[in-house]
Amino acid sequence: GNSVTQMEGPVTLSEEAFLTINCTYTATGYPSLFWYVQYPGEGLQLLLKATKADDKGSNKGFEATYRKETTSFHLEKGSVQVSDSAVYFCALSLNTGGFKTIFGAGTRLFVKA
Amino acid sequence: EAGVVQSPRYKIIEKKQPVAFWCNPISGHNTLYWYLQNLGQGPELLIRYENEEAVDDSQLPKDRFSAERLKGVDSTLKIQPAELGDSAVYLCASSQGQGETQYFGPGTRLLVL
Numbered sequence: 338g339n340s341v342t343q344m345e346g347p348v349t350l351s352e353e354a355f356l357t358i359n360c361t362y363t364a365t366g367y368p369s370l371f372w373y374v375q376y377p378g379e380g381l382q383l384l385l386k387a388t389k390a391d392d393k394g395s396n397k398g399f400e401a402t403y404r405k406e407t408t409s410f411h412l413e414k415g416s417v418q419v420s421d422s423a424v425y426f427c428a429l430s431l432n433t434g435g436f437k438t439i440f441g442a443g444t445r446l447f448v449k450a
Numbered sequence: 451e452a453g454v455v456q457s458p459r460y461k462i463i464e465k466k467q468p469v470a471f472w473c474n475p476i477s478g479h480n481t482l483y484w485y486l487q488n489l490g491q492g493p494e495l496l497i498r499y500e501n502e503e504a505v506d507d508s509q510l511p512k513d514r515f516s517a518e519r520l521k522g523v524d525s526t527l528k529i530q531p532a533e534l535g536d537s538a539v540y541l542c543a544s545s546q547g548q549g550e551t552q553y554f555g556p557g558t559r560l561l562v563l
Contacts (some may be wrong), residue, residue: 341492356556364490369549378556379556380453380454380541380543380553380554380556380557381493381541381543381554382554383551383552383553386551426484426492426493428492430549432548432549435498435505435506436548437495437506437551438495439551440492440493440494442490442492443490443492445493
């Protein structure tokens, strides 16, 4: 079946540290891949996406590269800020008789000043 | 531009009572989604509408859950009767079409006592 696995949290970092949140997927076919972010008290927001192998999605200093050979889409940021504290969800979307989006369980990030 | 609006934001009810959630999608968005998000988990699709037609309700527990999207705009999700295990966050999202970027509302947090 189709699934998304991401690293368990919480992840706690100091400001300006390097961030990596791992995400791997299993899918039949060729999915699009996404990272969503959920700030406290708010809905999920699309952070970045990639639609085919070797594509790199980027936004707000965050990056992720679609790696077909390792079925991964790891999220990275070179220098995190306190304002990046949130829950990050990796997701895939594919058309199997209708589009379906499958989310990972989420990884909570705490950034300390 | 207004985002996806949901109400109420919070609801506390006793088990066996009915409850309803309302969603107003972004203007012009034909596709509307209802998701269930349990604590510490990612969203799971309950139902997806294309205009007023429910095109994917395979994960909707039809014995107690129902949804409607009259006129292809606003949507209501109902639970009757509610059970303790229904305590969760109910998210609504919309997109211009299937496969397009989804925009999420803030969710309705339901607590069943």
